[in-house]
Amino acid sequence: MRKANVFFISDHTAITVETLGYSVLTQFSSMEFEFRTIPFMNSPVKAESALEVINGSYHKTGTPPVVFSSITDSKLRSKIKESSGIVLDLFDLFIPALENALHEAPIRALGKSHSMTDGDRYGSRIEALNFALNSDDGVNFKDYERADLILVGVSRTGKTPTCLYLALQYGVFASNYPMTDEDLESIELPKPLRPHRNRIRGLTIDPNKLHLIRQERRPGSTYASLKQCHKETAAVEELFVRENIPFLDVTNFSIEEISTTILYEAGWQRSRI
Amino acid sequence: MRKANVFFISDHTAITVETLGYSVLTQFSSMEFEFRTIPFMNSPVKAESALEVINGSYHKTGTPPVVFSSITDSKLRSKIKESSGIVLDLFDLFIPALENALHEAPIRALGKSHSMTDGDRYGSRIEALNFALNSDDGVNFKDYERADLILVGVSRTGKTPTCLYLALQYGVFASNYPMTDEDLESIELPKPLRPHRNRIRGLTIDPNKLHLIRQERRPGSTYASLKQCHKETAAVEELFVRENIPFLDVTNFSIEEISTTILYEAGWQRSRI
Numbered sequence: 001m002r003k004a005n006v007f008f009i010s011d012h013t014a015i016t017v018e019t020l021g022y023s024v025l026t027q028f029s030s031m032e033f034e035f036r037t038i039p040f041m042n043s044p045v046k047a048e049s050a051l052e053v054i055n056g057s058y059h060k061t062g063t064p065p066v067v068f069s070s071i072t073d074s075k076l077r078s079k080i081k082e083s084s085g086i087v088l089d090l091f092d093l094f095i096p097a098l099e100n101a102l103h104e105a106p107i108r109a110l111g112k113s114h115s116m117t118d119g120d121r122y123g124s125r126i127e128a129l130n131f132a133l134n135s136d137d138g139v140n141f142k143d144y145e146r147a148d149l150i151l152v153g154v155s156r157t158g159k160t161p162t163c164l165y166l167a168l169q170y171g172v173f174a175s176n177y178p179m180t181d182e183d184l185e186s187i188e189l190p191k192p193l194r195p196h197r198n199r200i201r202g203l204t205i206d207p208n209k210l211h212l213i214r215q216e217r218r219p220g221s222t223y224a225s226l227k228q229c230h231k232e233t234a235a236v237e238e239l240f241v242r243e244n245i246p247f248l249d250v251t252n253f254s255i256e257e258i259s260t261t262i263l264y265e266a267g268w269q270r271s272r273i
Numbered sequence: 274m275r276k277a278n279v280f281f282i283s284d285h286t287a288i289t290v291e292t293l294g295y296s297v298l299t300q301f302s303s304m305e306f307e308f309r310t311i312p313f314m315n316s317p318v319k320a321e322s323a324l325e326v327i328n329g330s331y332h333k334t335g336t337p338p339v340v341f342s343s344i345t346d347s348k349l350r351s352k353i354k355e356s357s358g359i360v361l362d363l364f365d366l367f368i369p370a371l372e373n374a375l376h377e378a379p380i381r382a383l384g385k386s387h388s389m390t391d392g393d394r395y396g397s398r399i400e401a402l403n404f405a406l407n408s409d410d411g412v413n414f415k416d417y418e419r420a421d422l423i424l425v426g427v428s429r430t431g432k433t434p435t436c437l438y439l440a441l442q443y444g445v446f447a448s449n450y451p452m453t454d455e456d457l458e459s460i461e462l463p464k465p466l467r468p469h470r471n472r473i474r475g476l477t478i479d480p481n482k483l484h485l486i487r488q489e490r491r492p493g494s495t496y497a498s499l500k501q502c503h504k505e506t507a508a509v510e511e512l513f514v515r516e517n518i519p520f521l522d523v524t525n526f527s528i529e530e531i532s533t534t535i536l537y538e539a540g541w542q543r544s545r546i
Binding site: 002004012013014015016018019020022023024025026027028029030031035036037038039040064066070072086088090091093094095097098100101102104106107113114115116122126129133158160161164165168254255256257260261264269270 | 275277285286287288289291292293295296297298299300301302303304308309310311312313337339343345359361363364366367368370371373374375377379380386387388395399402406431433434437438441525526527528529530533534537542543
């Protein structure tokens, strides 16, 4: 397998260039990449040191490394472009096009995403996270009043990770309710959920996969048995259908995919810092 | 304030284009943007419907909307480019440059980031999340053996949100230990932490900011008083210095900035799905 070194360089967290780089490089899955992130590269001294690292990689491998960068200061950006790497800078690539499109001059300030610049939005993410932690696993029914969303499903369908992701990334107030055996024997929605029907989203999963996940947690238990997994998923899906609750099969879905699907189907625009 | 509509369109979650778009648009903070995300645009019918929405935006506002897209299928991408929007496609912008740089042809597969494609890595993120939840707030000292990192600080310095972020995004196993009054009266590290000294990172914060944060949580309490906040932060910083524990002032830091700083200073390359 051919190899290449990849750098992510930014004057701030470098989270944006990492996300971008990992995404576009999936299109070159025939190669093997070695990644290195250099965040907070915000002074001439740090630029000099980054330059040395990039050039060192070239000397060592004989191949120019790929550099994904987002560097707002044009002098520091120029410095990195003097390197032996192939530099793809976010600002170089997007700002002129956007300037044209928007008929507006950029402000060229330090990258502000992933910071606390927008204090309200940042605060709401942390508040949403505390909310998700406090109302996790159906422990605080009275919190449902404040919830944007209540995820309902049997144990180990990804309710908690999804709630935490929705909170951390988007400031969505999400609670969850784990369906117990007792709940599943009833033909009705569990009582604490009834007043909040329109905010409920169901999660379900292939019983074979659920069996594998539960086996890792409690090997050999009734809880993890294939029979139990079949019984629970069948019952919860029947309930969702009967109660007309929108639900999602998460068998092959990551928490990002579950979150995206739920927010999109609810018609909510998400925003990030 | 001038306004513009912005679309994020992808055949998958659209998380990458959102992250990118929000980031580069911070350079146009003199304008007001209205965002709309269209994920899972992966069929001709869905492309047709997205096209209508984009053109509708143009008709309504008289200004071409900006479209950040990552669409792997070239036919669907061409369709969106027929719209009246200004289309900035990730693949168009980066793939040819990367092809040149890497001397390798792209595979043109559906965007794979933010999915479960790499099952091991996805699994480790979920495992790290469960770990963070189970060992939160110093409840399971024996978990420290498995921790990559142990965050130490007084109450409300962002330990828990940072641990959850590190787990969710990077699969880092992070625990935390809240320093109590009793711990702070001792001149030594709390006993459960002593065997793990090299994995400990301290967090501290400006006492005035801590006071504000705690006031929101328990208004008027001793816990929230400025005097108590001064006392605790002074004591914990003294301990960090005395015990030679690297620590970070998080007063103006988001959880992304805290995470980036800690991982970078520890010399760990982070990776994302």
